[in-house]
Amino acid sequence: MKRGSIITPLLLILIGVVFLLKNIKPELPVFQIVFDWWPFLLIGWGGLRLIEILVSYFRGSALPVAGVSGGEWALVVILTLVGSSVWGIQRFSRGDHGWLRIGDMEFFHQTFDYPMDPAAQPAGAAPRIVIENLRGSIRVIGADTNEVRLTGRKSIRANNSRDADAANEKTRLEFTSTGDIVTLRTGQEQSSQARIRSNLEITVPRGASVEARGRDLDVDIADLQGNVDIVSDKAGVRLQNIGGKVRADLRGSDIIRGFDIRGDVELKGRGRDIELENVAGEVTINGSYSGETTLRRIAKPVRFESSVTNVRFEGLPGEMRLTLNRLATENATGPVEIRTRSKDVELAETNGAIKVNTTRGDVAIRQSTAPKSPIDVEISSGNIDLALPAAATFKLNAETERGAIVNDFSLVFKETTTERGSKLEGTLGAGPEIRLKTNRGEVSLRKVAPIETAPPGKAPKAEPKVETF
Amino acid sequence: MTPLAALIRALRGPLMLIALGVLMVVHRSQDVSFSKTWPVLLILFGLMKLFERVAQRASFEEQRP
Numbered sequence: 001m002k003r004g005s006i007i008t009p010l011l012l013i014l015i016g017v018v019f020l021l022k023n024i025k026p027e028l029p030v031f032q033i034v035f036d037w038w039p040f041l042l043i044g045w046g047g048l049r050l051i052e053i054l055v056s057y058f059r060g061s062a063l064p065v066a067g068v069s070g071g072e073w074a075l076v077v078i079l080t081l082v083g084s085s086v087w088g089i090q091r092f093s094r095g096d097h098g099w100l101r102i103g104d105m106e107f108f109h110q111t112f113d114y115p116m117d118p119a120a121q122p123a124g125a126a127p128r129i130v131i132e133n134l135r136g137s138i139r140v141i142g143a144d145t146n147e148v149r150l151t152g153r154k155s156i157r158a159n160n161s162r163d164a165d166a167a168n169e170k171t172r173l174e175f176t177s178t179g180d181i182v183t184l185r186t187g188q189e190q191s192s193q194a195r196i197r198s199n200l201e202i203t204v205p206r207g208a209s210v211e212a213r214g215r216d217l218d219v220d221i222a223d224l225q226g227n228v229d230i231v232s233d234k235a236g237v238r239l240q241n242i243g244g245k246v247r248a249d250l251r252g253s254d255i256i257r258g259f260d261i262r263g264d265v266e267l268k269g270r271g272r273d274i275e276l277e278n279v280a281g282e283v284t285i286n287g288s289y290s291g292e293t294t295l296r297r298i299a300k301p302v303r304f305e306s307s308v309t310n311v312r313f314e315g316l317p318g319e320m321r322l323t324l325n326r327l328a329t330e331n332a333t334g335p336v337e338i339r340t341r342s343k344d345v346e347l348a349e350t351n352g353a354i355k356v357n358t359t360r361g362d363v364a365i366r367q368s369t370a371p372k373s374p375i376d377v378e379i380s381s382g383n384i385d386l387a388l389p390a391a392a393t394f395k396l397n398a399e400t401e402r403g404a405i406v407n408d409f410s411l412v413f414k415e416t417t418t419e420r421g422s423k424l425e426g427t428l429g430a431g432p433e434i435r436l437k438t439n440r441g442e443v444s445l446r447k448v449a450p451i452e453t454a455p456p457g458k459a460p461k462a463e464p465k466v467e468t469f
Numbered sequence: 470m471t472p473l474a475a476l477i478r479a480l481r482g483p484l485m486l487i488a489l490g491v492l493m494v495v496h497r498s499q500d501v502s503f504s505k506t507w508p509v510l511l512i513l514f515g516l517m518k519l520f521e522r523v524a525q526r527a528s529f530e531e532q533r534p
Contacts, residue, residue, distance in 0.1 A: 039497065042490030049483035053476070063475045068482025076486060080493065 007048055007072070014041075038083045042076065112164035116152040116200075121177035123148050126207035126226060128181045134188040135216045136197035142206040142223035148182045150175060152200040167191040173198075209244060227263065245281070255291075264300075293322040310339040314352060325361075334373060344382075353432075358382065362441075367392070368448050371432055379438040386436060387448040393429025398436040398443045406444040413445075474524040481517040488513050 022030045049067055056063060068076075123129075129148065131138055136154075154171070158164040174185040186198040204210070209226030212219050216234040225243035230250065237248055237256045245263035248256060253271030264281035267274065272291035276283060282300040285293065288307060295302060298316040305311075311327065313320070318331025326344045329336070334352020338345055341359045348366045353373035356363050363377050364385040370392035377384050388394075388409070396413055398405055401421040407413055413426035424445070436443050488510055496503040 039490045039493035042493065043487050044490075046483040046486030046488075046490060049486065050480060053479045053483065057472070057476045057479075063472075063479045065478070066482055067479040067484075068486055073482075076489070080489065083493070 006052065007045060010048070011045075035083060038079060042079070045076075110158065110160070110164075112156045112158060112161060112168075114154040114156065114164075114168050116150070116154060116173060116198075118149070118151045119173075119175050120147045120149045121175060121182055122146065122179065123177055123182050123205055123208070124179050125205055126209070127177075127179070127205060128226075129184070129202070129204055129208050129210045130181065131184045131200070131202070131210065131212045133184075133186045133198050133200060133212070133214045133217060135195075135214065136186070137199045137218035137220065138212050138214075139199075139201045139220045140208075140210050140222070140224070141201075141203050142208060142225065143203050145203060145205055148177065148184075148205070148208075149203040150184065150200060152198060154186075154196060154198045157195040167196060171196060290324065293320075295320045308341045309343065310337070312337040317351075318349065366448055370394075371434070374432045375434045375436075377436045377438075379441060381440045382438060383441040384436045384438055384443045385446070386434070386444070387446045390447045392431065394431035395427045395433045396425060396436075396445070397434070398424040398445065400438045400441060400443050402440045403438065403442045406442065406446075409445045409447060471525060474521050477517060477521045477524055481514070481521075484517065485510060485513060 018030055018034060021028060046068075053063060053067055123146065125146070127148070129140070131140075154168065156164040156167050158167060170191045171187040172190075174183065174187060176183050182204075184200070184202070186196075186200070188196045188198065204224070206223065207225045209228070210221060210224065211229045212232070213230075214232045214235070217230075217232040218236045219230050219232070220238045221228055221242065222240040224241070227244035228239060228242055228246045228248075230237055230248040232253075233251045235248075235250045235253045235256075237250070237253060237258075239246060239258040239261065241260045242258070243262050246258060246261055246265045248267050248269070250256070250267075250269040250271055253269065255273045255275070256267060256271065257273075257275045258265060258277070258279065260278045261276070262280045265276060265279055265283045267285045267287065269287045271287070271289050274285065274289055274291075274293040274295075276294070276298065277296040279295075279298045280300070283295065283298050283302045285304045286306075293304065295316055296319045298313075300315060302313040302316050302320070303311070304322065309322070309327070311320075311322070313329075313332045313334070313336050315333035316329070316331075317333060318329065320327070320329040320332065322328075325342065326346070327338065327340065328346040328348075329350070330348045332347070332350050332352075334350055334354060336347065336350055336352065337355045338347075339357045340361070342361055343358060344361045345356055345358060345363045346366075347354060347356075347364070349368060350365070354365065354375045354377070356365075356377045356379075358378075359380045360382055361379070362383045362385070363379060364387075365375065365377070366387040368389055370389055371394060375386070377386075383403075384398075398413075399421070400423075401418070403421055405415060405422040405424045407415065407424055410426075410428055412428045413424045416423045416425075422443075424443070436445075492503055492506045492509060495501050495506065
C-alpha cells in the first residue's frame with residue numbers, strides 16, 4: 001500500500017493551530033510570527049519530505065515519482081509570493097504610514113486625516129512641557145508668548161472611515177496646564193486597532209523646557225532657553241538654538257542633529273548618524289552608532305563611548321568624523337585619548353597631548369606646528385605615520401616588532417634592527433616625548449609638507465585634509 | 470529507471486524546497502535579495518537532472534558486459 005505523505009496532515013494541524021491561537025488569544029501576533037518565520041516552514045517541509053523519501057528508499061518500498069507533487073508546488077509558489085510581497089511592503093514602509101497589520105488581516109488600508117482643533121493653554125515664562133506621543137512628529141518652536149499653542153493633524157490608517165472615526169474618538173488629545181507644567185498626551189495607546197500618527201506643532205514660551213516621550217517620533221525643536229529631554233525607541237531628532245541641556249535616550253535613531261546648543265549634550269542608545277555643531281557645553285555620547293558621527297566646534301570636553309571605541313577630547317574647535325572604520329579629527333584640543341579596535345585613526349593639528357591605542361588599523365598624525373605635549377601611539381597591527389614640521393624638537397622612541405621604520409626626519413635618531421623589526425631612538429633638542437609602537441607594521445616619521453598648513457580655528461567643510469597622507 | 474536514479478529524482482523536489490527556504494531566509498536576514506540569488510535554484514535543478522542521468526547511465530553500463 002502506498003502511504004501518503006505526513007506533510008499534508010501536519011500542514012492542516014499547523015493551520016488549525018494558528019487560527020485557533022488567533023481566536024483564543026487575539027492579542028498574540030500569531031500571523032506576524034507566521035509571516036516572519038515562513039521560510040523555515042519551507043525548509044522544514046522539504047526536510048521532512050527528504051527524510052520520508054530516504055526512509056522508503058532504504059526500506060525498499062516504492063518511491064514517489066516526484067518528491068513534491070504539482071499541487072504542493074502550487075501551494076509553495078503562493079506562499080512564497082504572499083510572504084515575500086508582505087516583506088517587501090513592510091521593508092518599504094518600516095514603521096511609517098504604510099504599515100500593514102497582518103495580525104488583523106488588514107491588507108488594504110486607507111489613511112484618514114483628522115485636523116486637530118487649534119488649542120492654547122496659559123503658561124508661565126519658563127514652563128515644563130511634557131509631551132507624550134507614541135507615533136508621529138513633534139515640532140516645538142519657542143516664541144515670545146505666555147501660552148502654549150497647539151495645532152496638528154492626526155492620520156489614522158484603517159479599513160474604512162467608520163473604524164477611523166471610532167479610533168479618532170477613542171484617542172482624545174489631553175492638553176492641560178498648571179502654569180508651570182503643561183501636559184500634552186495624544187492618547188494613541190487608547191486605540192490598539194488602528195495605526196495612528198499624530199503630528200503636532202507647538203509654540204511655547206521661549207524659556208520652556210521640553211520633555212518628549214514616544215516610540216516612533218520625529219522631534220524638531222528650535223529656539224528654546226530651557227532643557228530638552230527626549231526618550232523614544234525610533235526617532236529622528238533635530239535641534240536648533242537650545243539654551244539648556246539636551247538629553248536624548250533613543251533606541252534606534254536614524255539621525256540626531258543639533259546646532260547651536262549652549263548646554264551639555266548627552267546622547268544615549270543606538271542609532272545611525274549624529275551631527276552636532278557649535279555646542280557650548282560638554283558632549284557625552286554613549287552607545288552604538290552605525291552611521292557617521294560628526295562633531296564640530298565643541299567648546300567643552302567631548303566623550304564618545306561605545307563597546308569598541310572610546311574617544312576623549314578636552315575640546316574640539318575643529319571637527320571630528322567617526323565612522324565604523326575610521327576616525328578623523330582636525331584641530332582638536334588635547335589631551336586627546338583614543339582607544340579603539342579596527343579603525344584607522346587620523347589626527348591633524350591636535351593641540352595638546354595625544355594618546356592612541358588601537359588593535360588594528362593605521363594611525364596617521366600630522367602637526368604643522370611643533371608639538372609641545374607628548375604623543376603616545378600603540379597599535380597591535382597597523383602602520384604609524386607621523387608628520388611634524390622640520391623645526392620640531394622632541395625625544396623619540398619608535399619601535400616595530402615586525403616591520404620597518406622609515407626615518408625622513410633627522411639622522412640624529414639611531415636605528416637598531418631587531419630580529420624582524422626595528423627601533424628608532426634619540427633626542428633632538430628639548431621637547432616632548434614621542435612614543436610610537438606597533439607590533440606589526442611600518443613606522444614612518446616625516447617632515448610635514450609646508451603647503452598643507454590650514455588656517456587654525458577654521459573647520460574644513462570637505463573631508464579633512466589628512467586624507468592626502 | 471534504476472532505484473538510484475529514482476531516488477535522485479524523488480529527492481529533487483524536497484531539495485529544491487529546502488534551497489528555496491534557505492534563499493528566503495537569506496533574503497530576509499542577510500539582505501541578499503532573492504532577485505539576485507534565484508539562479509541558484511536553476512543550477513540546483515540542473516545538477517539534480519545531471520546526477521539522475523549519470524546514475525541511469527552508470528547502471529546501464531554495469532548491466533551491459
